[in-house]
Amino acid sequence: MGFKNFEGRLILRIALLCLTLSIPAIVIVNGLSEVLVFLLPLAVYQVVELIRFLRKAQLELNQFVESVHYRDFTRYFDEKHAPSDLLQLRKGFNEINTTFKTISKEREAQHQQLQLILELVDTGIMSYDSESGEVLLMNETLKKLLQVPHMKTIHTLEKRDKELYEEVLQLQPGQNKVATIHTFLLEKNAVKVLLSATAFQSEGHKYKLVAFQNVNEALDETEAQAWQKLLNVMTHEIMNSVAPISSLADTLKNRLHETVIRGAAADDVEDLEIGVSTIKRRSEGLLKFATTYRNLSRITKLNEDTVSLKETFTNLQQLMQPTLGQKHIRLEIVLKDPSLTLQADANLLDQVLINLLVNAMEAVKERPDPTIILSAYSTAGGKIVIKIEDNGAGMSEAIQEKIFIPFFSTKKQGSGIGLSLCKQIVLLHRGTIQVQSAEGVGTAFILRFN
Numbered sequence: 001m002g003f004k005n006f007e008g009r010l011i012l013r014i015a016l017l018c019l020t021l022s023i024p025a026i027v028i029v030n031g032l033s034e035v036l037v038f039l040l041p042l043a044v045y046q047v048v049e050l051i052r053f054l055r056k057a058q059l060e061l062n063q064f065v066e067s068v069h070y071r072d073f074t075r076y077f078d079e080k081h082a083p084s085d086l087l088q089l090r091k092g093f094n095e096i097n098t099t100f101k102t103i104s105k106e107r108e109a110q111h112q113q114l115q116l117i118l119e120l121v122d123t124g125i126m127s128y129d130s131e132s133g134e135v136l137l138m139n140e141t142l143k144k145l146l147q148v149p150h151m152k153t154i155h156t157l158e159k160r161d162k163e164l165y166e167e168v169l170q171l172q173p174g175q176n177k178v179a180t181i182h183t184f185l186l187e188k189n190a191v192k193v194l195l196s197a198t199a200f201q202s203e204g205h206k207y208k209l210v211a212f213q214n215v216n217e218a219l220d221e222t223e224a225q226a227w228q229k230l231l232n233v234m235t236h237e238i239m240n241s242v243a244p245i246s247s248l249a250d251t252l253k254n255r256l257h258e259t260v261i262r263g264a265a266a267d268d269v270e271d272l273e274i275g276v277s278t279i280k281r282r283s284e285g286l287l288k289f290a291t292t293y294r295n296l297s298r299i300t301k302l303n304e305d306t307v308s309l310k311e312t313f314t315n316l317q318q319l320m321q322p323t324l325g326q327k328h329i330r331l332e333i334v335l336k337d338p339s340l341t342l343q344a345d346a347n348l349l350d351q352v353l354i355n356l357l358v359n360a361m362e363a364v365k366e367r368p369d370p371t372i373i374l375s376a377y378s379t380a381g382g383k384i385v386i387k388i389e390d391n392g393a394g395m396s397e398a399i400q401e402k403i404f405i406p407f408f409s410t411k412k413q414g415s416g417i418g419l420s421l422c423k424q425i426v427l428l429h430r431g432t433i434q435v436q437s438a439e440g441v442g443t444a445f446i447l448r449f450n
Helices: 002-029 033-069 084-120 140-146 156-160 162-170 216-262 266-295 309-326 346-364 418-428
Strands: 124-129 135-138 176-182 190-202 205-214 305-308 330-335 341-344 371-378 384-390 432-438 442-449
Touching: 002 033, 033 084, 124 140, 140 205, 156 162, 162 176, 305 309, 305 346, 309 330, 309 346, 309 371, 341 346, 341 442, 346 371, 346 384, 346 418, 346 442, 418 432
Parallel strands: 330 371
Antiparallel strands: 124 135, 124 205, 176 190, 190 205, 305 341, 371 384, 384 442, 432 442
16 A cells, blocks of 8 residues: 555656646747746756655665564654655565565474474474585484484584485485484494484475384384294293103003012003103204204395296296196186296295295185185385285184294194294395284285385
8 A cells, every 4th residue: 555655655746847847838939938937946856856755765665675684673764754755665664574474473483383393292303405515404212222412414424424324315205214423433222212203305406304203112113012922932832842742651660660679561662662752752842943943044135036926927827726726626817917027035025925825725625615815915105015825714803913933823733933034034135024904804914115
């Protein structure tokens, strides 16, 4: 409104000046040249007044632009003592300044809230310029993790922890990776962190934001729970073998003592032989148990190559077809993209899939229409997913929590080692294995590979 009023006043002044300058022509035509003596000072006055008016407006405008440039929105243009020509202009400037001041306060409040949130979270957060490495933001949690008061650039981290520095630089937006922070360069003080990265762009600059989540406590708790479950299963297996051996050995000792006193009979010798054979058999069972446990740590290296999933599935179908035919089980293969490949150790991948297929066949053998579906596909994120589904009896949630624990088995003759090895092989491939099951509906094992 003020600017429109200012424009109106300016147009009015120019119109009056034009009128004043056009009057001499009329005066000369009518022979009244002496009137020019009065018109000339009037024209000069109007020009000077117009220049003065524009200078004042220019000065006010320069002050306003300067306040915007330096973000000094506290400046106030005096309206009370303002000339009538500039009153509306000053009102307009003050209104704009007030709007900018409100916006600035809101942004400042949001910035302070963001800073408080960043300081309250337990995750370390850092953002830096992808090209220059200049650190824009670094919260207190990260400073405590790295034990540094400040970092000007990300390259400062190289001198303190070179391994972590390289992990951060190599981490691509959208990726997650577990890394180690070596505080004081001492291994015993190492802290495991989950690195997550994202990227954003502002004013033509590319920035990278990295989150450092301390997972030491979570890993310790998970490890403790895993050991507890493993020890429970191992204790159960060992006690099942040791208790009968101990009882039988005590019985044999008493029988041997009686035989020495009253002489050995044929039945006594036979009983002693049977007892010794039983002890031997149970001892061999314990030895096999220990050997199997040792086998869990044998697979440590992969012979990776490009594996065609179509070829893998075809070979599996040919291998399993005789058994499937005998048990009247239908194996359905779903592979929408025949060219799908996977970087993997072909032999170990076959071992995993065969184990899961055998388990699925065992699960569906009592079903009226036993069916197993073996499928594979690629996700939008580039991951390869292999799924083995069956319409078997399914599993309870309690069993699902234990199936990957070594030596846990629901089968009477099972070793409980198959699924543990499967999981170890999948993890070596930097993948994950997950089970989804519902009692009376069926089970699906889902393997995801990066």
